Amino acid sequence: MMLATIALAIALSQATATSSPPSAKAVQASATATAQIRFSFEHPQLDPGSYTLLIRQDGSGHYQSVARSTGGLDASGGIDPSPIASTSIGRDIEIRDPLLSAFFQSARSHQFFAIECEAAGNHVAFTGKKTVSYTGPDGRGECTYNWSHDQQLNQLADDLMAVAYTIEEGRRLALEHVHSRLSLDAELETLQDAAKDRRALELENISSELTSIANDEAVMKRARNRAQALLNGGGSRH
Numbered sequence: 204m205m206l207a208t209i210a211l212a213i214a215l216s217q218a219t220a221t222s223s224p225p226s227a228k229a230v231q232a233s234a235t236a237t238a239q240i241r242f243s244f245e246h247p248q249l250d251p252g253s254y255t256l257l258i259r260q261d262g263s264g265h266y267q268s269v270a271r272s273t274g275g276l277d278a279s280g281g282i283d284p285s286p287i288a289s290t291s292i293g294r295d296i297e298i299r300d301p302l303l304s305a306f307f308q309s310a311r312s313h314q315f316f317a318i319e320c321e322a323a324g325n326h327v328a329f330t331g332k333k334t335v336s337y338t339g340p341d342g343r344g345e346c347t348y349n350w351s352h353d354q355q356l357n358q359l360a361d362d363l364m365a366v367a368y369t370i371e372e373g374r375r376l377a378l379e380h381v382h383s384r385l386s387l388d389a390e391l392e393t394l395q396d397a398a399k400d401r402r403a404l405e406l407e408n409i410s411s412e413l414t415s416i417a418n419d420e421a422v423m424k425r426a427r428n429r430a431q432a433l434l435n436g437g438g439s440r441h
Contacts, residue, residue: 222309237259243332243333254269255268262297262303263295266366292371302366309356318345365405366404367408368397374392380419385423387422387426391433417430
């Protein structure tokens with residue numbers, strides 16, 4: 204009888220330990236594993252006309268674009284009717300620190316984006332409809348804006364658009380490498396300038412395209428050197 208009582212007490216003790224509240228460390232680990240930010244951008248005159256970035260707190264993510272059915276504006280604002288400018292893509296991506304941490308710190312310091320982001324009543328030129336959302340075990344929210352009084356939100360959008368720009372440049376480089384090698388030097392120079400100005404971020408996501416160009420002896424040497432410089436971090440202040 205005494206042995207049965209002892210066994211029951213041990214079982215109850217184990218059950219209580221198992222059902223105890225998770226530690227703060229465990230909660231943070233769960234948030235890291237499941238939290239994600241989604242950023243959507245729409246502009247009817249740009250190509251792509253819309254795209255979505257999904258970024259998880261572990262750094263993994265996905266980029267999906269929807270191209271215009273006809274030529275839109277290129278990066279400089281000129282009309283770009285070429286087939287290169289009208290291809291939808293879906294691609295897995297990876298975001299690294301410090302940019303990754305900055306994204307999620309912005310979400311948590313802005314109530315998971317469950318706030319009014321748009322600067323109402325301001326006559327600011329339309330630069331694209333931006334929707335940013337956060338979903339995680341610690342909260343959720345979403346807001347849409349063209350421009351915000353909060354410069355941290357504007358910077359967040361700029362950085363997310365810079366990631367998208369990099370992915371789109373990778374697509375263009377891959378197509379030009381096959382169909383228009385003589386265009387590569389100018390395209391890579393544009394990418395170098397964008398990287399210097401932080402308009403292109405996370406170039407590691409297009410390392411395969413850059414490596415392919417850098418190693419191709421059929422490509423102009425200057426273009427190959429530009430591709431190698433980008434692989435080496437040249438021109439990037441990230």
